[in-house]
Amino acid sequence: MTLCFTWNIPAPGGGVAGEELCVGFDRDRAVRLLVLPAWFDEANKLRRFTLEVMRRLDGAGIDSLLPDLPGCNESLAPLVDQTLEGWREAAAAAAEALRATHVLAIRAGALLAPSALPGWHYAAQSGPKLLRGMLRARVIASRESGIAETSEGLGDEGRERGLVLGGWALGTAMIRALERAEPVPGPAQSAIPQSALGGAGLWLRAEPDHDAAQADRLAALILGGLAGDAP
């Protein structure tokens, strides 16, 4: 049973600042895993994989919750207004609103993982690497259209005026913050590298794809970690 419901982002002075969608397997069980997905183009490539991992965990008795952050998916908030700090606050607010006991952060989602929750960073991606890949894709696409751009020039433009990269509109604050953002696992969080899943990361694929064996493996590592094994 997959559920879609909304969760509220609290306003600083009380009340509700915004309403966002959440996809979850929510049966009010003891372990409730907050899932912070990959970002932007990688989010599309990994969407099915992410849901498949959640489905496996549901079968094993684990609740999991995948909230939209402001500016993502069905959100009414403009992406260009979002900041790294704002997303961190939204992730923390989601953890509280959804009563999460653990966190699974995927790729750049690791930049947002609330450090107090125990959990896992799967194939964590740093801000600079994320930006480098997006800038490179834009430079290559521009060249194909006969427009000469450089990553360096675009980086300067992004810091001053914001940038649209691969169709994603990023504001200056987001770009400046990403240039220095490194994932830091919390004291009870451990890294799961791609090599632990076997095969290549699905975010690398040119088209969204699925790999049941990799989803099995990630779910098994999480279940093993919950059972007290070394994850």
Place this chain on the structure above:
Amino acid sequence: MTIMPTPDSAASDAALESELKDLIADVLGLDRAQVQAFGPGSGLFGHLPELDSMAVAGLLTEMEDRLGIVIEDDDVDGAMLETFGALLAFAKSKLDPL
């Protein structure tokens, strides 16, 4: 300065070729057997429908990570991506700059 050929250079060339093929298979989601059959003249950009500009960016980023090289904007041109042989020569030149 004289560059002495290292005894294992043929072995390391073969290893690089194999690694680059694995990387292409991983990034494009192609069958490994298909990619292992690539020769120097096998066409890449413009020949493989999977290799669009996003995939090229992914391929270059993955080459940087796995081969430990840095690829500048200016390095990237159509010729370097046209055939497997050209991409392999590029990777080799980045690893052994002479």
